[in-house]
Amino acid sequence: MRYIRPQSIEDAVGLLAEPDGTAAILAGGSDLLVRMKGGFIEPDLIIDIKAIHGLGEIRETAEGFSIGSAVPCAVLGENAALKKAWPGVVEAARLIGSKQVQGRCTIVGNLCNASPAADSVPAMVAAGAKAVVVGPSGRRTVPVEAVPAGPGKTSLAKGEIIEAILLDKRPPHAGDAYLRFIPRTEMDIAVVSAGVNLTLDEKGTVKTARVALGAAAPTVLLVEEAAEVLVGSKLDEAALERLAKVCSGACRPIDDKRGTVEFRRKVAGVLARRAATTAYKRAGGK
Amino acid sequence: MVEVTLWGALGAAAGGKSKIDVEAKDIRELFRKLAEQYPGLEPHIERGIAVAIDGVIYRDTWSKELPQGSEIFLLPRLVGG
Amino acid sequence: MAGVAVSTTINGDNVEYLCQPDETLLDVLRDRLGLTGAKEGCGTGDCGACSVILDDRLVCSCLVLGAEAEGRNVETIEGMAHGDKLHPLQQKFLEHAALQCGICTPGFLMAAKDLLAKNPDPTEEEIRFGLAGNLCRCTGYDKIVRAVQDAVSEMKAA
């Protein structure tokens, strides 16, 4: 086993693309080290990407925000501009693990761990976030929801690494929110979760909407029918009822140690409704 | 002579009796005579029996006297956390 | 497996060590450097007993590789008191009996120190959520929260 701390993304890609052995990317390590400790993986090479220039930064650009793949989630919460523009994404990222984990974990790690219950992913999907993927054949940008391919699996090819997450600049009257259900108040994995992102017109009518559910299917669910329910409404009680119903219906959950099918279905709807209400308020709706 | 009450499982080992009269001045003598009179009780005594004398439970003080007319109750020896 | 040579700062002192690539910072502290104040309660970041401060961030040292400490600044429980003068949090933990068995105490003290560094006047709720990454099975947290509250009052007055 080797530990290497490359200085450039190209070096990292080169190491990842090496034909022999298995390589693991280390950013925050909060998933990787747990898997190594449990004996589930024993990589031949650990590539610590934190020394790569730019990967530890959040940049505000003309198009919006670029969040480097080595930025710990705690730092997202300390960035006032990001928090103001994308409160839902930030609150989702800030729910991952404990305070101790927050100082280490990253949203890219959360995405690439490919757990259906990842907290930041439904919020990012609702936000329409994109991932910048760098690989042996160059750079490409993909929607975040294209990254997880199933529990523990991603669509990334050998040698590929996510460099950053991109979030758009916010138009006026926009808001997002994320809610998850956990049995305790902290330290749990989401039993089920919902992210909602809305833009409103001047009168408070929903112009665009994106609704995503977590821990409700093998990968994050972008529920287009739920968005259709909201568009054109002012989030009246009837629209919220329909939203809940559609979300519950869209779930394809499983029974496991964290919850039952019935529970996840019912609560997915409840959370979607509550998250939509918060997002609406954040967008300035009344 | 003291009257000794046995808890359920012990009664079965003493031939179905729930109360026994024993001539004993202390717990040690009580156990000795019980074992003599009811051999079925011996393994239970070896495993450990607690004796409640007027409501106070004794696990190990075999020298404890059994006052005349006191209420003697045999119990399983318990464990705690 | 090739060892990794690391040069780092621990509680203000320069420290150099050689560790295996998969060795955690916790194992390095405990097994190589004899700093056994950080405890391993779970090894998976779920209990906080191994909490240390790494470059001003509270982390579980079981979720950090020893190799990652290169060039960084590590604070452990062993560095919390100044000589024989206890940190106000340590003193208040004693006065309030905020520990029973004490195995979680070093982690709680590091977490509380980090909390107060970022929020010198937290509400009870902020304290409770700030310490939610640290498990205590003995106290029910009541006396821990009170000790932190009392330390806050004292540190504000100082």
Next chain:
Amino acid sequence: MNFDPRYSARSFNSVGTRPIRPDGVDKVTGRARYGADFNMAGQLVGRILRSPHAHARIRKIDTSKAQMLAGVKAVITAADLPDLTDGDAAMYDILDNCMARKKALYDGHAVAAVAAVDARTARQALKLIEVDYEVLPHVTDVDEAMKHSAPVLNDSIFTEGVEPRPAKPSNISKRSQFGHGDTEEGFRHADKIVERSFRTEQTHQGYIEPHACVASVSSDGTADLWVCTQGHFVYRQHCAQLLGMEASKLRVTSSEIGGGFGGKTHVWAEPVALALSRKAGRPVKLVMTRDEVFRASGPTSATSIDVRIGARKDGTITAAEATLRYSCGPFAGTWAEVGAMTAFACYRLENVKTIGHEVLVNRPKTAAYRAPSAPMAAFAVESVIDELAKEIGMDPVDFRIRNAAQEGTRSSYGPVYGPIGIGPTLEAVKNHPHMKAPLSRNQGRGMACGFWFNFGGQTCTDLNIGADGSVSLAVGTIDVGGSRASLSLIAAEELGIAYEQVKAVVADTSSLGYNDMTDGSRGTFSTSMATISAARNAIKTLRERAAQMWDISADDVAWEKGHAVAKGGKHGNLGKLSLKEIAAASGTTGGPIAGHSELVADGAGVSFATHICDIEVDPETGATRVLRYTVVQDAGKAVHPTYVEGQYQGGAAQGIGWALNEEYIYGKDGRLQNPGFLDYRIPVCSDLPMIDTQILEIPNPNHPYGVRGVGETSIVPPLAAIANALSNAAGVRMTHIPMSPPRVLAAIEAKQAG
């Protein structure tokens, strides 16, 4: 023993104050050494191979490849721990649990172990051990295990306590029964009868420190064991017996202990570490992972309980019955028996019957957990009591007060009570401001009572007075939560000196006589008694030495407030001699001054508590939040009130976790699904409110200061208190613990559906 343990009323100087504990600074600076903080030169790393199967015959174990791996110094199996138990069935079970012999009986059962130069090598060696298993059908559910169709774990188990003896073996190792009167007759006089069935899932003690030890066996047959334990003398006995050693040749030193709650009253990996060290000829350090702690140590019983209680309209209970089925893991136990004894202990009942069934299942061996077996029984009984109070239209507190046991009541488990505290805790709750605080929508309040026996047991203490007048107190009961402070207070009180002059330490097994474990809430109760006795013996010597210094008769010297005082008019000019002065002169008055004591501290005095709890329920998700919690409990006499409060709060918090979220979850394959703190959810700081406490002091007549054990009872009422609060908040009666959100939501939805 000429020590008189009877209580006599007195005023206190030290007892009842709240000084800082003697081991405190070490614990806030990281210096205190726990199980895994100790190392020996040349030590090896021990690791255990565990069965992945819930039930499997071990056909063959091939360790040859592991033995050949470079760096491996010893590999052991059951063959290296031969059966030396000589027909002692309980010891055989301990041995079989430490290292499976013929069958692996649960997921996590130890089957082999290695000692190697480092952890990596040890891990690799485990992978090289080949175990040929014949997988057998398994059963993990307590009710399923009782069925005739269930796979039988041990075909030598024929239910004990049933006449005639059953013809066939089964998983029911024992039936026990308690009670008095005629319950059927009693139910005929009842105006209302409530009958319900309950289930509780298996929980773990959840101590933050995993089991850890360093074992060193020398070629001369002596051995040392450094270990975190609640009872180093008991560990010595068990380890010595299993390894065929003389107890005196095994010295056990207890480390600081990072929580136990009953789970560290049993040996688990310690005999394995000693066997590895013996074979390797080097010290071996063995530390369990968290996964191993959950899979192979600890847990309490899972239960299934039926309760039936009847009452007249005037609020008098006429009859009460319970049938309790408790899982024991794969070995015979007495867990249901204890549950059956405690179930109705709070009440004055003319007609009562409880029946316990001990049930073998393919789960880890059940271990004691704080007032073992009582919380589950109290959950079932106190739920029905609450429901019955509602049925007859009586306030639940008044209903309990009306039926509460008191001095002279025949307890449901047999004996007649002396002075007890259940009535006073109920009166205190009735008058507590918490009971009158307003509640909002979706909020509810519940209360419940709890009982625990408390033990005393064998205890031995040394009190040595240095020439500088400082006192060192050596005790043999493990300090799990501040008892060194309490015992120092006791010594200071009895000697009449300052607390700071006393330093209490826990001695190793070679330095002090035998002591029972710190269990059954006995630590402070029993060792304080022994400390008082030792102090009184020391005082006798102090008086004799003062008499020598004055050249008068020792009969003329009294001990008052830490000083020798000459009595009578003829000695009026002699003044006083302090302990310090007498100690300073000790070298020329007969040598060092000490007091020793060995005794059996029986008469612990039963313990009662009543808890109040406010809960808020989210009816859309089934989420619950504990808003306010109050514990009222009798302490006899609180020696160090802060640590008494700590016991009340800690027990309540553990009970809250048990009530709401903690449970062992097994898959269909019989494997534990959640062996970690992520999915075995103990309460975190943000889950709980402050936990208010009220200490009642009803002196225990069998302790000189009136002390009762306080450690365990506080875990007994919370399950029921929360269930009752939830019933009042959401209108649903929860009968399955934990009351996790999916269960609560399902109950609410079922009610809405009618």
